[in-house]
Amino acid sequence: MLLDELLELDLGCVPHVLARLAAELDADSPTIREVAERLSADQRHGRLPLPSPLPLVPSIVRRFDATQFDDRDRELLTALSVCLDGGLDALLEFDGRSAAAIAAAPVGEHIRVHAGHSRFADPRLSIWIRATTGTAAIAGVHERLSAIFRRRGDRVSEGWHRARASLEAAPETAVELTVIARQLSEAGHPERALLLAREAAEHAVGGAREEAHLVAGASAVGAGFAAEAVAWFGGLYPHAAERRRLQALGGLFVAQAFEQGSVPEVDPRVLRPCTDDSDDWCHWTRAAALAAVLCAERGDRRGMRVWLDAVREGATRIGAEHELRDPVVALSWLIAGERDIGATVGSGPVTGGMLRALQAAMGGDVDLGLRVLASGGSGMPADADPFVPGFEHSPVVQAYRAVVEVLLLVWRGDIGLARDRLIQAAVVLPVSLPLAGLGVVLARRLDLAVLGELGPYARSLTEGLPAGARIDRLVDRGIQSFLAGSFDDAAATIRLWADLGSARTTMTVPALDELALDPDGRSTPAPSIEPPEIALAQSLRVRLATAGDGRWRSECVEVREEARTLRSPFARARVETMLGTQYAIRDDHPSARIHLEHAERLFELCGATAWARTIRGRLDRLDAKEGSIVPTVDPLAACRAAWSLQLTARELEVAMYAVGGAANRDIAEMLNFSVRTVEVHLGRVFAKLDVRSRVELTVLAHRTDHHL
Incomplete structure (x- = not known):
């Protein structure tokens, strides 16, 4: 599998990026490897968009270097390579030939036509054409296409090609491109929106340029391009107009959390609007709501409380207590692990659908939660969500929905189905971003449950985590050891995990918590969300x-x-x-x-x-073997590991010496104890292991080791 090959070459790509490369490179493995070598880690991990066009690599040169086209055919292929879509009518008008004539010409073998659309038979040809065609020639093709789309009344394509045709700045095109980019972003096409907003930013000046930066950042957040979004939003600080800085604030928090793994530590009061304008306060309040939920995802309850206070203040000023404050407070506390949050829900895919689904599951009806999520993913128009307005259809919000669906399937016990659904989502969505990397934790646990080891999807998603993200790898190792029959290693690993603070997601995923008992037999307490x-x-x-x-x-x-x-x-x-x-x-x-x-x-x-x-x-x-569950080399190794979950280190030493037949005085000398101390330790051992004598202790030790 190519995911494995790239991981071995230290070129790991998250699955949805690799799927995009495969689509644009005709699924040719050597070409994908060469292109991956030219990409940055941020591009391979989905934090930056792929370059457009993709780089011209040697395998593409070898594939097409001997191919020759006359001027007319080359212009047609250039037009196809720079169009926003492959609409056939505009290309026929550009070329002047009929579809049948083009199909019969030498260029016809390189173009596929179906249902009024055209595309390259081999998408790698598009990269070669654009790399081997001069700048002036490409600008001329854009100019001709701009005129064609103007006659057709296609504002999007006309504005795009007009801007691309301009070798100098064309400020008059920037405003319209920005408006169109915003519409595309809110309709769920953030990558195309980012393309247009980038172009608008190249041509815009003054306030129009700030607006283009704002739309480009929002589009990048919606697509999951965290580092790209930080760059666009960051360009608005500190000198842009206050309103645009407030509009960018929530998206900047999201992008920084996705990129760095933590929410920026900043006092909400420092960022308060300087005016009484309700729109400005609305943007500030929504940014505070996003920061609160992001803190909850990362287990930062102190930060969550600070931002929720800001949400309450802002919601009161703008009259958004019911539609924004209440569902955001409920969602934040639920994600933080609190169960008693009432039945407050909002509208839209996050504070409506996702919150309702989790509440239903925690109430014991996982099937209802799955139905709620299914109705939100049915393709019907989503309700507006005051928490994430304009992002209801974005890949990031879809990724949140997909991760929660997989979590509910795990809770229902459909392990194989949950893994299949997560893989399906991972090839089209940035599933490593939601809920502080919960999708990655699920991918790892599901691989262990199905494969017994981490597969390429889980390992690739893990590489895509931001540097600050924390996942409990020790638990994964413990599960893998347990499934391989190494109980002693599993127990030691899980105990080490418990000693280091029991890092875990608040949403319960399959683990080995019964091995993380303290010496008194109590499990490690932690807030959790589960049915x-x-x-x-x-x-x-x-x-x-x-x-x-x-x-x-x-x-x-x-x-x-x-x-x-x-x-x-x-x-x-x-x-x-x-x-x-x-x-x-x-x-x-x-x-x-x-x-x-x-x-x-x-x-x-x-x-x-x-x-x-x-x-x-x-x-x-x-x-x-008459009851042998797991063979072991050390006669009492499994017993020692099992008892270490219930006994202190000193109690365990005393117990193992006693099982070996040592008298109390001998044990005292070996451990430099008093005999009385040995007797006290043995008394505690007997009580914890529910035995009454050395004989019963020895029988229990050999029985335990025999069967573990």
């Missing part, structure tokens, strides 16, 4: 992991019954896996086999094939 049954499944796994022999019989019966209420096949399979393992540790092989077989079928049902393979391996070893 009730995901929380229930996690609590059941923790109960099983911490149940000593004295409580085991009652716990296993209760857990079995509660597990039957879980509708997510993945969540229930995880509980069945824990039940099977614990039964095996206690030498109840028939019960262990029943629960492990249930887990295997459920993992297969939900598409988590790597988990299913792991369970099949455990069943095979159970059959072949």
Whole structure:
């Protein structure tokens, strides 16, 4: 796969950028590699747009260097290469021949015509034509096309070609191009809008130039080109008119958060409007709302509160408490991990659809949440969203919707389907941007669940994360070790993750939290967003992991019954896996086999094939070795790792010496303790592991090691 090849060459491209390269380079792998070498990391990672045209590389030169065209055919191909779209009628008027005549001519083999549109048979020819045609000749083609589109009443194409035909500045074209660019951006075509706004900025002067910068920045944000947006918006500070700086403020916050991984630390009061104009206050309030949600995504509650205070102040001044303040406050606190936020929703795809979907899922109805998202992606016109006006149809907002849909599919237990949907979205949308990289975390966890390792899509998306973004790679390593049968490495890795602060997304994704218990058997607390049954499944796994022999019989019966209420096949399979393992540790092989077989079928049902393979391996070893779940070289390595989740380091040392047969006095000498200290530690060990004597402790140690 080309994603893999580029990663090996240190030229990793995020999937939607690679898909664009494949479309423009006829999916030719050598050409894609050569072009990728000419691109910057920001371009390959989607933070800057691809150059237009793409660079002329040796493989394209070799492909067309011997090709010759007469002047008429070359002009036709040049016109096709510079048109905003491939409308056939305008090209026929430009050339003067009929479609049949062009098809019969030598140039016909290089053009494909269908349903009134034309395109290059090999899109690489467009790059070669533009690179080998002089500037004056290209300007002449633009000028002729401008006249044709003027007669046809096509304002967009006429203005574009007129500006491109001007070898000197043409300020009169800038205003109209900017207006058209804004319309295209708000209609969901930000890349074309950026093209027009860039051209407008080249020709505009004064206030018109500031407006072109503003539209170019907004278009870049909508497309996900964070570094490009920062450059355009940054050009408005500090000297542009205050109104345009306020209009740019929200987009600048978004772009900087996407590029740098964090929200700029700035006092909202410093940025307050200097006038009483309601439009200025509206822009400031919306910027504060965006900053609050971005802080919530990144777990910055202090920053979120500061910006929400600004939202409240601004919303009061402009009378937007219901449509802007209330849904933004609800969305911010929900993303930050608060459950009791009421049922406030706004309108549009973010404060309406996305917020409603998450609230429904957290209320226990994941299917309703998915239906809400599906209705928003049905192609019907989206309601205006006061939180993101003008961006309702943008790729960035679509990416947010796609990531939340995948999250809900994971919560429902459709692991294979969730992975397929995320890959489909990744080839057309910047899915690494929403919710502080949640799409990347999901891609990694889903690859581990299905493949047992990180695949090219997950690794490419990871490379596209901004430098400041944090994802919990230790958890990924722990899961990979666990699925490979290395329980001791998995436990040590997850414990290290817990010791380092348990970095995680507030929206719950599959992890190994039951291995992150403190010495008293408590899981690491953290605010989280999840449906009730995901929380229930996690609590059941923790109960099983911490149940000593004295409580085991009652716990296993209760857990079995509660597990039957879980509708997510993945969540229930995880509980069945824990039940099977614990039964095996206690030498109840028939019960262990029943629960492990249930887990295997459920993992297969939900598409988590790597988990299913792991369970099949455990069943095979159970059959072949009288209960051995995972073989190990060190006789008590797995036991040591398992007990390290419940015991302190000193307690663990004392326990392992005791299991080895050392007397209390010997242990005291080896550890430089008093005998009384050894007795105290052993007493705590007995209590935590629910045993009553050294004999029971030794039996438990060998039993645990035998089955883990």
